[in-house]
Amino acid sequence: MLKTSESSQSTRSKTLSMKMAFLEQFINITQMASANLQGIVQFESILNSSSMNLGILKPGNVYSAIFQLYVDHQLQSEALQTLNGMKATIPNFMNYLDADTVSQLCLMQNVSPTLYLNQDDQNGEENSEDIKEIINHRK
Numbered sequence: 001m002l003k004t005s006e007s008s009q010s011t012r013s014k015t016l017s018m019k020m021a022f023l024e025q026f027i028n029i030t031q032m033a034s035a036n037l038q039g040i041v042q043f044e045s046i047l048n049s050s051s052m053n054l055g056i057l058k059p060g061n062v063y064s065a066i067f068q069l070y071v072d073h074q075l076q077s078e079a080l081q082t083l084n085g086m087k088a089t090i091p092n093f094m095n096y097l098d099a100d101t102v103s104q105l106c107l108m109q110n111v112s113p114t115l116y117l118n119q120d121d122q123n124g125e126e127n128s129e130d131i132k133e134i135i136n137h138r139k
Helices: 003-034 037-046 050-054 057-070 076-089 099-107 129-136
Strands: none
Touching: 003 037, 003 050, 003 057, 037 050, 037 057, 057 076, 057 099, 076 099
């Protein structure tokens, strides 16, 4: 019985270590990306990684970081494309975004902000397969 408890403890410890490493990777990319658009490629690789199954981050967290990076670098059409991808694949996508930023982007792109801000209260899971398809389509 003691061996089973030690094994279980070891498994939990390894899982926690993996989660912390994944979160640290995301934070490091976020910090680096503020000065470098290469972060987008790294964020996309995170979305495609098996580490997303750890449950520490949701695709919406990563997708919103990509969106914000485009906004920060004044790449409005790319930000709008990312916003459309989020809307198509992530239930309650506005929970991950700042409404004022979305409104400003829409106004700059001559798009009605209500297309994004008045979302239906959707239930469901983020579909990582749909997200991967949108990322691959953008390339």
